[in-house]
Every structure is written in C-alpha cells, then in structure tokens.
Amino acid sequence: MSTFYEFFAGGGMARSGLGPDWECLFANDLDPKKASSYSLNWGDEHLKVGDVSELKTNDLPGTPDLAWASFPCQDLSLAGNGAGLKGERSGTFWPFWKLMTSLSEEGRAPHLIALENVCGALSSHGGKDFATICSALARGGYRVGALVINASHFVPQSRPRLFIIAAKKSAISVPDSLLCSEPELVWHSPALVEAYNKLPKTTKKSWVWWDIPTATERTAVFADLVEDKPHGVKWHTVTETKRLLELMTAVNLDKVKAAKKTGRRMVGTIYRRTRTDSKTGEKMQRAEIRFDDIAGCLRTPSGGSSRQTIMLVEGNRVRSRLLSPREAARLMGLPDTYKLPENYNQAYHLAGDGVAVPVVRYLANHLLEPLLLANRNQEKKAAA
Incomplete structure (x- = not known):
C-alpha cells in the first residue's frame, strides 16, 4: 500500500481519488468548516486543522510516497488580484515547500510531489511564478513535469487544471514508458509549452514530459x-x-x-x-x-x-x-x-474549491502508481 500526505485537503477529494490502496498518513487544512467535512467522511485520526505555516516536521509521520498539495489558487487565477506567489493565499506554497525541504534534510523526502492549481499559474507574472515553483522542485532534487487536464474528460464539467508532478531523483528511476520526447497536445497545452520555454536552463535540465494515455471518451452528460x-x-x-x-x-x-x-x-x-x-x-x-x-x-x-x-x-x-x-x-x-x-x-x-476526483484517480493509475511500482521493482532487484 502506498502512503501520502494531503495538504490543503478541503473535503478530501484527492484522498477520494487516490482510493483504498493508498494510506493517508497526514492531512491538513486551515478552514474548520472544510475540515469538519473531511473528518465526517474520513475521520480525524490523521487530520490537523490549522495554518500550514505552523506545521513542523514532527507533525508529519513516516516517509510518504506522495505529498499532494492543492494550494490556494486565488492569487494565481486570471480573475484574482495578480499577487501570485507573493499573495497571502497562493503564497502558502512556500511554508508547504519549507516542510518538504526540511523532510529532505531528515532523509524523509516524499518520493513524489503533486501540485494542483488553476491554469492561470502558468502565466502569472509572465510565467515567473510557474518557473519559481519548478525551479524550487528542481533544486530540491526532483525531476519535474506538468500536465493540463480538463475534468470534462471524465465528468460533464469544464474544469481545466494544472498538475505539476515531481519525482525524487534519488528515489525514483523514471521508466521510459512514462516519458515522451516532446509535448503532446492532449495533456500539454500551448500555454504549458510557452511556460516551459520560459524556464531557466538549469531548471529545464530536470524537466520531463510526462506521457499518460488519452482518456476514453466520456459518456455521461x-x-x-x-x-x-x-x-x-x-x-x-x-x-x-x-x-x-x-x-x-x-x-x-x-x-x-x-x-x-x-x-x-x-x-x-x-x-x-x-x-x-x-x-x-x-x-x-x-x-x-x-x-x-x-x-x-x-x-x-x-x-x-x-x-x-x-x-x-x-x-x-x-x-x-x-x-x-x-x-x-x-x-x-x-x-x-x-x-x-x-x-x-x-x-x-x-x-467548487476542490480537485475533481476522477482526475486524481487517472493520474494515480497512469502515472503515480506506475512510478512507485517501478521504484519498488528496482529495489527488489537490488536486494536480490
């Protein structure tokens, strides 16, 4: 069974999408009303309500396979105030990332990190906010890639969202089957390609184009x-x-x-x-x-x-x-x-503030779980 942390958890939609084969080690949200729904559906054994900036690494048990963070989008949204990562809400990425770097120093870095946000994050401050996030992940020892996935592939709602998926270089050997040599239009939008082109050269060295199958056509209306x-x-x-x-x-x-x-x-x-x-x-x-x-x-x-x-x-x-x-x-x-x-x-x-459940499941099925499986198979061979 794979393990995960769920930051900015809301009502636990990422947890719902990951499914029963994933064990939640820790969940956090600032909003007590959302946290109430989380505990109502998932229990509060691993839930800590409060500001992410007040968390310490001793609040976080074990070494997770995945850290999921759907951090607030308001300052990155095209309809927002333009504050970007310096904003009060979207700026909560930084205390989250501080926790991740502290875990790394303790030898407990998540093998995978998944960040979800609005597509406006690609163009916020002329692409600088996206570059800042990717550069932070790259400096932290992660291979970084991103996909733009519209929930309309799975449910009858138009909801395009950006998913940044990072794999720890020291822990995950990425199979070639999960990579493509160049962007593919289905998951790599022109806005994403443009944002990639603006990345610093050092960050591009850690970049990957994730390759996942095209979703089957949705039948529900x-x-x-x-x-x-x-x-x-x-x-x-x-x-x-x-x-x-x-x-x-x-x-x-x-x-x-x-x-x-x-x-x-x-x-x-x-x-x-x-x-x-x-x-x-x-x-x-x-x-x-x-x-x-x-x-x-x-x-x-x-x-x-x-x-x-x-x-x-x-x-x-x-x-x-x-x-x-x-x-x-x-x-x-x-x-x-x-x-x-x-x-x-x-x-x-x-x-309205959550992540679409079937999108998380699709990512887990076609990217997150195969990455972790490849890592475990490699560990077994090394131990044999």
Whole structure:
C-alpha cells in the first residue's frame, strides 16, 4: 500500500481519488468548516486543522510516497488580484515547500510531489511564478513535469487544471514508458509549452514530459447528474424564470429555443455576467446559457454570480433553479455516499474549491502508481 500526505485537503477529494490502496498518513487544512467535512467522511485520526505555516516536521509521520498539495489558487487565477506567489493565499506554497525541504534534510523526502492549481499559474507574472515553483522542485532534487487536464474528460464539467508532478531523483528511476520526447497536445497545452520555454536552463535540465494515455471518451452528460427532486434548493417561480429569460441576449434566447425543438430533456447552465451594451455603452447584467451537455466550471460562492443556475427544458416547459449541492458534488466526481454539509454555501464552496476526483484517480493509475511500482521493482532487484 502506498502512503501520502494531503495538504490543503478541503473535503478530501484527492484522498477520494487516490482510493483504498493508498494510506493517508497526514492531512491538513486551515478552514474548520472544510475540515469538519473531511473528518465526517474520513475521520480525524490523521487530520490537523490549522495554518500550514505552523506545521513542523514532527507533525508529519513516516516517509510518504506522495505529498499532494492543492494550494490556494486565488492569487494565481486570471480573475484574482495578480499577487501570485507573493499573495497571502497562493503564497502558502512556500511554508508547504519549507516542510518538504526540511523532510529532505531528515532523509524523509516524499518520493513524489503533486501540485494542483488553476491554469492561470502558468502565466502569472509572465510565467515567473510557474518557473519559481519548478525551479524550487528542481533544486530540491526532483525531476519535474506538468500536465493540463480538463475534468470534462471524465465528468460533464469544464474544469481545466494544472498538475505539476515531481519525482525524487534519488528515489525514483523514471521508466521510459512514462516519458515522451516532446509535448503532446492532449495533456500539454500551448500555454504549458510557452511556460516551459520560459524556464531557466538549469531548471529545464530536470524537466520531463510526462506521457499518460488519452482518456476514453466520456459518456455521461450533465442531464444525467441532475436531481429530479433536489435537496437544498427550490425551483424558481414562473416569474423568476421569466426574469432570467429577459436577461438573455438574442443569441442566448436562440439557444433556449433550439433546446425546445430537440424533443428531449435538455439542461443548460447559466452564469450571470456584467456586460457592456453594444448600443448604449452601459453596463448591464446578462444571463448567459450553455447547452453543450457539460456544466461550466464550479467556483466558490463568493457572490451571487458565482453560483450556477440550471435551466431545464422539456419541450415548451422551461424551469430554472440553482445547482443543488449534490449535483455540484457529482460534477466533481464524488459518490452519492459522500456526506455534504447541510448549509448550501458550505456544500457548494467545498465542491467548487476542490480537485475533481476522477482526475486524481487517472493520474494515480497512469502515472503515480506506475512510478512507485517501478521504484519498488528496482529495489527488489537490488536486494536480490
């Protein structure tokens, strides 16, 4: 069984994705509400609630195969304040990394490190933040590579995320089967290639292009995940639905009309946006809808516009409401057995701030576990 630490753990979605063949040695999150959900689903035996900067290496037991860190994205997001790794939230990478270097000094460095964040991390400060992270890993004795994976390969949600995977040179001998000689478009986006090109030469010497299989085509559509009798939300009144339609431009209204003509149950997702009117130049609120069988990217509910509204079209019948907490959890790949907070905002925040479970499982199955298996086979040969 492989072992791991889970930093910035949230509700334990990385743990859910790694699965039962992985043993959690330690988990940490600052938010007591998220930690409450973590302990509700996973227990609190290995959970320590508090600021990562206050952790010491004696809080961390053993030598883990993997340290997973989905560190806060707000300062690296394109919609954020541009503070980058110097920001209060995304800057928490540094106390995490200090722990990793301290473990290395004690001879307990994780064999693998996985960092997850928004794709804006690639361009933050002109690519300097990404280069800083990769350079730190390289100086720490790791081979470094990255992939951009959209959760839409596995669940009906558009959620592209950056995954930086690092393997300790002294512990992991990387098989050629897990490497490609040049970037592949499926997992190595143009933005990632551009960010790589800006890396210092010394860091590029430790860079690898990870090679994982192309995912099989997803069969589930968003409508499959929608609850007929939602818990935690109510259907809008006729007047409220009418108001949403009035906020749509002609282009978006045409989408609703086309959905009516399909003759099947259609579910669209709506975000409210502030747009500038092309005729008057005035800013006004607009409702923008998509009917492409996938939901827009879940976000944390910091404001009303962050909550996804769904519109259910069945022939000429049109209904609308907020996305339910269970639907949000399903979009993240969490099973229905996962216990959610009763409070709507807490449940939505938990999902919107997490990592998609099936993406973690895919990475574990096709990269993390093969890397560790190759290492164990090499150790067995050396001991024979």
